[in-house]
Amino acid sequence: MIESPINEIDIVKAKTSKIEKVDFNNLAFGKTFTDHMFVCDFEDGKWQTPKIIPYQAMTIEPSARVFHYGQAVFEGMKAYKDENDRVFLFRPEDNHRRINKSAARMAIPEFPKDYFFKGLSELLNLDKDWIKPGIGNSLYLRPFVIATEPAISAAPSETYRFMIICSPAKAYYKGKVRVLFAEKFSRSADGGVGFAKAAGNYGAQFYPTSLAQKKGFQQIIWTDASTHEYLEEAGTMNIFFRIGNTLITAPNNDRILDGITRKSVIQLAKDLGIECEVRRVSVKEIRAAAQDGSLKEIFGAGTAAVISPISAFEHAGDVFEIDDIEESYASLFKQGILNIQHNEAEDLHGWRFEIK
């Protein structure tokens, strides 16, 4: 974490707002952007004065390293509004810490904490009308960093651009999700960049996921690349299994993202007296639990989807359906997290961060 004295942010306001043209009841995820964006360039060895400008296309050299070497990292965050128009973020310090962890692994300079928070604050104050109150509504925030140096030797960039763009969001996945356990393709390896929100980790999943989708499964649960025997994460979500009344999720490692929703679920489980085991989970164990009826739930946890219940999994040609249950952990955690995010429940752990 780099601390540095912040300069003022240069702000250029949009002359008119696009908000009237947006149908907030019919939002496709990640396709509509607010009136402003945050931009900060790294040049001459340091982050320059940040600015907020109207959301717009940008000019970049075709030789910019990001296009050739995928030197890019990002975060996913959300802003929420309560019924009194107060605006909140959820555990934003963790996003800042994580983007810098991702950046370090991708040889990108860390971004100063005060720039990050001042940028978010100014941006959300300008675009706060885009945050609609009510559970399920949010403003998805996408901080990201790209390598901009116009040079195509295989080496880290000398210049970067840090940006935050904002997109109004409804729930990410509608309804339940059917998943496939990976048997051939893999997402990451020990010693690799799987723990980082590095851009290339995501693009690499699109093809295997498209094959899964053709078979009727929306997502893949990735397994370890060496043996495909242990379940890891879903690429955009961490994964929880409920066997009996016990929750199980894989430990963080080189290959698995340290998800903020994941760790919130683990804490809420503790608060609620639900046993949660953080350990390796084998495909064999989950198949056996599905067969003997002790597998009660599988759900994904991530910022975009919050909690995403999984209704079936496929492995080795066998499809296992997971019946709906009343009072599911998935709905319990989803409601619990949403209530904290929207200032409708007590914030025992200091997760809410108000934007003033």
Place this chain on the structure above:
Amino acid sequence: MIESPINEIDIVKAKTSKIEKVDFNNLAFGKTFTDHMFVCDFEDGKWQTPKIIPYQAMTIEPSARVFHYGQAVFEGMKAYKDENDRVFLFRPEDNHRRINKSAARMAIPEFPKDYFFKGLSELLNLDKDWIKPGIGNSLYLRPFVIATEPAISAAPSETYRFMIICSPAKAYYKGKVRVLFAEKFSRSADGGVGFAKAAGNYGAQFYPTSLAQKKGFQQIIWTDASTHEYLEEAGTMNIFFRIGNTLITAPNNDRILDGITRKSVIQLAKDLGIECEVRRVSVKEIRAAAQDGSLKEIFGAGTAAVISPISAFEHAGDVFEIDDIEESYASLFKQGILNIQHNEAEDLHGWRFEIK
């Protein structure tokens, strides 16, 4: 490979050339670009009419998927000129085949062969003064594809841009290279995208490589992610070991790029009656050969570097120096390939491709 009838290429010529400002004796790799570039957009489910325009910065949305999900692939090629100003490429059909193989793995639509070749031909005719004759001089060509759709859901793009930019080049690595055998970090996994020239594969190597460089080693030879016992490739080069008079290189697989220089070396070895084994190579074997004196050479093979002799390797804290030898295989193959590329040797295998 998609065949499709080519439309004419729209060509806008640069009003003036930048070539007079370039010092061809002092070129940093990949920082100087020629007067023109090739651009072709994928929209409405198909590649549109290609164009060649003056080399310039471009406009792109900050939400373009390439910035967020690393959906991008590239190729590296070179154009050469002989003493009679004839211009040649080296095995360009393999580059076309490989960019489409990379594209398929990254869920990017394949690029038509006739567009690729017509584009290269028109571009090189326009910018042929940038190709200097003489062994060691070349014009490095960088075809690449980026995902341009302005949408940040984690899904493949609906729109893409294919481009070719050109950069005059001298030899990529100057002098000999010291390498480190990877023991902790890894480059790719079975079932992953290591075989593809996917952008993210390269950015992921920058941090481990920077650590190696601090220890005095310019490059890393990657080992298998599961055990770190087998030597794979160097990230921008394939790797050959010479034990006694036998050459050994790792087989292609999910993790190792199918290098064009690599397979040219294998063929030239056959032509010259040099035994070449394509098989797994263990760290243990190379350490033992270095200790008993039978390890005569290690060299990298890749388009940018052609052949890059390695003078030392480090593993588990031990540094093994490799003495210079006369009549090295490295210099033999380098000269052999350069002579074919520059039309100074017979082209037994039809590798030269003349641009007319």
